[in-house]
Amino acid sequence: xxxxxxxPRYKVAKRGQDVALRCDPISGHVSLFWYQQALGQGPExxxxxxNEAQLDKSGxxxxxxxAERPEGSVSTLKIQRTQQEDSAVYxxxxxxxxxxxxxxxxxxxxxxxLTVL
Amino acid sequence: xxxxxxxxxxxxxxxGENLVLNCSFTDSAIYNxxxxxxxxxxxxxxxxxxQSSQREQTSxxxxxxxxxxxxxxxxxxAASQPGDSATYLCAVRRLGGSEKLVxxxxxxxxxxx
Numbered sequence: 001x002x003x004x005x006x007x008p009r010y011k012v013a014k015r016g017q018d019v020a021l022r023c024d025p026i027s028g029h030v031s032l033f034w035y036q037q038a039l040g041q042g043p044e045x046x047x048x049x050x051n052e053a054q055l056d057k058s059g060x061x062x063x064x065x066x067a068e069r070p071e072g073s074v075s076t077l078k079i080q081r082t083q084q085e086d087s088a089v090y091x092x093x094x095x096x097x098x099x100x101x102x103x104x105x106x107x108x109x110x111x112x113x114l115t116v117l
Numbered sequence: 118x119x120x121x122x123x124x125x126x127x128x129x130x131x132x133g134e135n136l137v138l139n140c141s142f143t144d145s146a147i148y149n150x151x152x153x154x155x156x157x158x159x160x161x162x163x164x165x166x167x168q169s170s171q172r173e174q175t176s177x178x179x180x181x182x183x184x185x186x187x188x189x190x191x192x193x194x195a196a197s198q199p200g201d202s203a204t205y206l207c208a209v210r211r212l213g214g215s216e217k218l219v220x221x222x223x224x225x226x227x228x229x230x
Contacts (some may be wrong), residue, residue, distance in 0.1 A: 004160075031216055042121075042206055042220030043161070057217040091160060095216070104210075105151065106218060108161040 002026070004109035006092050012115045013082045021077045021112045025094030032075050033093040033106060034067055043091055049075060082116045089113050119144045123207055123221035130197055131229050138192040138224045140207030142215070145185050151218065152181050152192050153206040161206065169212065197228045 005024045013019050025032050031050050035043035036059075045059040051072040057090055060067070064082075069075040093106040120143045129134055138149070147176060149168045153161040165174045165181040167190070173182040180193040204225045207217040 034216065035218075035220075040222070042208075042222045043218075045217040045219070046214065048217055050216075056217060058215075059217070093161075104149070105163050105166050105215065107163065108153075110160040 001010065004092055004094055004107055004114050006090075006109040008112060010113050010115075012117065014117055017082050018078065018080045019082055019114065021079075021090050021114070022084075023075045023077070023092030025073065025075070025092070026107055027073075029094035029096050029107075030102070031095045031106075032069055032097075034048060034075070034077050035091040035093065036061075037089045037091055037111070039088075046077070053103060057116075079114075082114075084116050087114055087116045118123055119209060119211055119219045121207060121209060121219050121221035123205075123224050125224060126174055126222065127225040127227075129227040129229065132197060132199060134197050135193070135195050135229075136197055138194070138207075138225070138226070140190040140192070142188045142190075142209050142219075144211065145188050146212045147185060148183075148210045148212045150190050151208045151210075152179075152190075153208065155206060155223070162207075167171050191214045194226075198227075199227050199228050199230050202226055 007022045033048040034046040037043040045055040047067045049069040064080045066078045089111040091111045093108045095104045116117045124139045138160045154165045167183045178195040204223040208220045208224045
């Protein structure tokens with residue numbers, strides 16, 4: 001079946017612009033995650049949803065970052081007034097979460113590479 | 118705060134060699150540990166997931182072990198091939214609460230023909 005898809009794959013923004021990044025998880029997956037990956041680093045957690053509920057947003061670096069998943073499927077990560085330090089790859093992942101004893105492997109999309117000039 | 122360290126940061130080996138990648142974590146209260154592979158410009162591909170109650174998992178030429186009490190995991194790759202060249206990332210999910218993963222910085226592996 002189809003994997004996690006993200007759009008756009010590449011985004012160039014001028015400093016101060018707002019951007020919106022989209023994630024389509026694997027159909028039926030309950031949990032959805034956003035991570036930020038800087039060059040040469042491992043991914044850093046931003047936020048995650050279980051269905052439409054945002055259960056943890058502790059990784060969002062500032063109030064300029066906002067994520068939503070209104071119908072429990074597609075998610076959007078919005079960054080307002082972008083700054084150069086926001087340049088990174090933004091990865092989305094989803095998992096089936098079969099309960100506490102489930103395997104909950106996270107499946108990742110290809111990422112959106114954001115460059116802020 | 119959970120911290121994940123991967124050693125070495127980079128590794129170059131000739132084709133056919135067996136190799137071990139190391140991952141250590143500071144908080145042993147984990148729910149599971151996952152090994153991923155990342156190719157340049159691509160997302161992450163899950164290789165193996167070990168639950169906290171397990172000691173190891175195997176898939177083909179890959180074997181991952183977990184020693185939760187000492188905060189260590191290893192990924193063993195047998196008979197390496199040039200196609201194994203990639204960055205390998207280790208990630209842990211803590212016990213209870215958030216399902217988020219905490220990642221190491223990865224080991225960049227190059228297998229030379």
